[in-house]
Amino acid sequence: MTLDLTGITSKAAIHQLFKEQLGFEEWYGPSWDAFWDSIVAIVEMPPVLTLTNWQEFAEYCPRDMHILRQVIQDYAVEMHPKQIVLG
Template identity: 85%
Template sequence: MTLDLTGITSKTAIHQLFKEKLGFEEWYGPSWDAFWDSVVAIVEMPPVLTLTNWEEFARSCPRDMEILRRVIQDYNQEMAPKRMMLD
């Protein structure tokens, strides 16, 4: 599955995209802890999740991009062979 982050310039927007496209629960809010819980234990993730056009988000939200990179790294280690990647 590929998610296009074009136009995503806030933490709220990226989490809303994740909620809508990955089928997160209704209670899901803009939190990296909630994201982690959702992707490892609540929803069935695709074998590969590719995030494209993430550069604008990285410029707008450098701290959140750093957190997302760590989450991706941890997910890839813990959930192998499933994985997330930036393209």
């Protein structure tokens, strides 16, 4: 599965995209903790989730991009062989 992050320039926007495209629960809010809980225990994630055109998000939200990169690394360890990749 591929998610295009073109035009995503805020933490709220990326979390809304994740909620809509990955089928997160209605209660899901813009939190990296909620994102982690959702991807490891609540929704069935695809074998590979590719995030494309993420550079704009990284430019506008460097702190959140740093957190997302850490989540990607932790997810690779916790959920192997499933993975999230930056494409």
